[in-house]
Amino acid sequence: MSPSFPIRTECPPGACECDRERLLADPEADLRVLMLTKEEEKKLVARLENLADLAELRRFEERIRAQLGIVIRVEPGAREVRTARGIAIEVEARPGLCRKTRQTIPAAIRRSLEKNPEIVYALLNARDLLGDA
Known part of the structure; x- marks a missing residue:
């Protein structure tokens, strides 16, 4: 049976x-994961690179999980977090999810974190790692 929506090549x-x-x-x-075509992946990466705050990041995580079934943590x-590189970004492997996509999504989020360190501070503060410093 063929899906009724365009799927990734x-x-x-x-x-x-x-x-x-x-x-x-x-x-x-x-x-659902096959709905992420290469064109849609480019749009998603562009949106992830321009996150404004932690709330928007969390909304994207939920929307991606709901619409595509992709789990992002x-x-x-x-270990110690000194820069955005210390943030662990994981995309859960699942059938149909391309290896390259599993590398592209975290890279886009990391670029966004480096552009907006306020997101990193909010993420750390949500875990009470900064202690309201």
Whole structure:
């Protein structure tokens, strides 16, 4: 059965381990992740690079989870956080999610954090790591 919405094109053989074909073959599979076409991914990355505050980041995490089924976690790292590089950004692996996309989304969020350090401070303060400093 073919989905009724445009889906992401197939990755070159050997370039990805997204299991797209196995996902398409399963009639019970959640195909929402395939709705993230390359064009839509570019739009998403552009939006993620221009986040204004922590609340907007959290809204994006929820919308991406609800609309595409992609789970993104943005948390202070296990070790000391001195820069935006110390923030742990994880995109959960799932069938149909391209390896390159799993690298692109965190990179876009990291660029946004570096542009707006207020987001990093709010993220740290939400965990009470700054102690209202």
